[in-house]
Amino acid sequence: MFMRIKFKLEILSYVKLLILGFIMSLSVQITGASAKEKQMVDLIVHGRYVVTMTDDNRVIENGAVAVRDGVIVAVDAAQVIEEAYQAKKTVSGEDRILLPGLINGHTHTAMVLFRGMADDLALMTWLTEYIFPMEGQFVDPEFIEAGMRLACLEMIRGGTTTFVDMYFYGDRGADEVEACGLRAIMGAPSIDFPSPGFTGWEDSFSAAVAFVKNRKSPSGRVIPAFAPHAPYTVSAEHLAEVSRMAHELNAPITTHLSEDRAELVQIKERYDTTPIQHVKNMGLMNHKLIAAHVVHPTDEEIKILADYKVGVIHNPTSNLKTAAGIAPVPKMLAQGVLMGLGTDGAASNNDLDMWEEIRLAALIHKGVQYDATVMPAETVLRMATSGGAKAIGLDHLVGDIAVGKRADLIQVDLSGPHMTPLYDVISHLVYAASSSDVVTTIVDGHILMEEGHFMTLDAKEVRKKANEIAARITEALAAK
Numbered sequence: 001m002f003m004r005i006k007f008k009l010e011i012l013s014y015v016k017l018l019i020l021g022f023i024m025s026l027s028v029q030i031t032g033a034s035a036k037e038k039q040m041v042d043l044i045v046h047g048r049y050v051v052t053m054t055d056d057n058r059v060i061e062n063g064a065v066a067v068r069d070g071v072i073v074a075v076d077a078a079q080v081i082e083e084a085y086q087a088k089k090t091v092s093g094e095d096r097i098l099l100p101g102l103i104n105g106h107t108h109t110a111m112v113l114f115r116g117m118a119d120d121l122a123l124m125t126w127l128t129e130y131i132f133p134m135e136g137q138f139v140d141p142e143f144i145e146a147g148m149r150l151a152c153l154e155m156i157r158g159g160t161t162t163f164v165d166m167y168f169y170g171d172r173g174a175d176e177v178e179a180c181g182l183r184a185i186m187g188a189p190s191i192d193f194p195s196p197g198f199t200g201w202e203d204s205f206s207a208a209v210a211f212v213k214n215r216k217s218p219s220g221r222v223i224p225a226f227a228p229h230a231p232y233t234v235s236a237e238h239l240a241e242v243s244r245m246a247h248e249l250n251a252p253i254t255t256h257l258s259e260d261r262a263e264l265v266q267i268k269e270r271y272d273t274t275p276i277q278h279v280k281n282m283g284l285m286n287h288k289l290i291a292a293h294v295v296h297p298t299d300e301e302i303k304i305l306a307d308y309k310v311g312v313i314h315n316p317t318s319n320l321k322t323a324a325g326i327a328p329v330p331k332m333l334a335q336g337v338l339m340g341l342g343t344d345g346a347a348s349n350n351d352l353d354m355w356e357e358i359r360l361a362a363l364i365h366k367g368v369q370y371d372a373t374v375m376p377a378e379t380v381l382r383m384a385t386s387g388g389a390k391a392i393g394l395d396h397l398v399g400d401i402a403v404g405k406r407a408d409l410i411q412v413d414l415s416g417p418h419m420t421p422l423y424d425v426i427s428h429l430v431y432a433a434s435s436s437d438v439v440t441t442i443v444d445g446h447i448l449m450e451e452g453h454f455m456t457l458d459a460k461e462v463r464k465k466a467n468e469i470a471a472r473i474t475e476a477l478a479a480k
């Protein structure tokens with residue numbers, strides 16, 4: 001009997017233990033599940049409106065983006081993101097539009113130090129009497145460092161996160177891009193004439209080959225490229241040489257193309273053809289070609305540009321200022337040409353403000369075609385974001401807010417009187433916003449500007465150095 005009771009008691013305590021064990025394991029499972037629900041990310045950025053610029057034109061009201069290791073891991077309603085992710089840092093989106101960083105498809109960054117040096121002159125007078133002599137005298141590594149820093153500061157301020165550059169001392173410039181945190185395709189210029197640091201084609205091209213071959217980018221944000229200046233400053237055989245090397249090294253090419261009417265005359269005289277046909281004949285379109293301007297394409301050439309997937313960069317301010325003309329952008333878009341937007345250098349603009357290019361691109365074509373329906377706002381914004389990314393061949397990385405893309409994001413403030421009221425968020429971005437409305441700039445998940453404060457550059461120091469160099473240029477101009 002005693003034995004039976006003892007046995008019963010043992011069974012009972014065993015059952016109790018089992019129940020306790022079950023409850024404990026259940027609670028461990030429950031705790032584990034709630035920990036799993038909130039995944040750790042580096043950054044969550046909110047937006048009153050998240051304008052994704054994806055192909056389906058998705059705009060999320062009260063949305064957010066989660067970022068880990070520089071990559072977008074989730075895009076959704078803010079509530080969904082908050083429930084699923086825990087971030088080391090969160091950026092508020094109240095009264096702000098969150099959109100992809102802008103892409104400047106064509107510029108000569110360090111030329112910001114020539115900003116406003118000489119205006120209102122015919123292109124050839126401006127080049128031969130001002131730009132070329134001043135470049136010969138002043139462009140050296142110190143100029144590049146100061147100019148790049150100023151340009152990067154301006155671009156970060158205005159929400160440009162990627163740019164395609166064409167300027168001298170590429171290694172020095174690339175160092176500055178790495179340091180300031182932006183993303184760039186850096187075109188090493190080659191030209192048949194003497195240029196800063198070079199006597200002519202041979203040394204400028206061999207330096208370009210060395211740059212494309214050897215330039216390493218620890219961050220992956222700098223992509224080296226070939227930049228033959230233009231079909232009228234680089235001979236046919238040299239253009240063919242660039243094509244061969246670009247093919248061998250699998251590098252993109254960027255060039256000026258069909259910009260000015262004088263170029264059409266010169267190419268006709270030399271090769272009895274048109275600039276676009278000519279660069280195609282030289283093999284430049286057999287690789288990723290980013291062509292700036294393209295103001296004067298024929299219908300046949302527009303078809304060529306579309307067929308060869310050439311990225312065409314529209315630079316409306318520069319084309320107006322140098323009186324190059326107005327590119328037939330609506331026609332090129334209708335034919336399926338990959339179109340982006342650019343500022344060109346600040347010597348012919350005179351700034352690196354992509355919002356001005358967006359606005360101009362949306363307006364001038366309506367005016368010249370007497371048709372208010374051409375270049376709708378969404379089309380133009382696309383040229384500065386996802387369309388621009390396709391044009392420069394980086395759409396696998398940037399251009400829209402989508403899972404798997406690099407986190408290149410900007411926030412635009414909606415609190416200004418010029419942004420009030422708001423009926424259509426895309427309309428505001430194109431027709432009302434300006435660079436001073438940008439409050440946050442993020443590249444690769446790193447915040448480069450927060451609430452107007454720069455994280456990677458000392459704005460005061462950058463301006464001081466730029467003004468020092470400008471003082472020397474002013475002195476040289478006075479002595480002319």
Ligand SMILES: [Zn+2]
Binds near residue numbers: 106107256292345
């Ligand atoms: Zn240019």
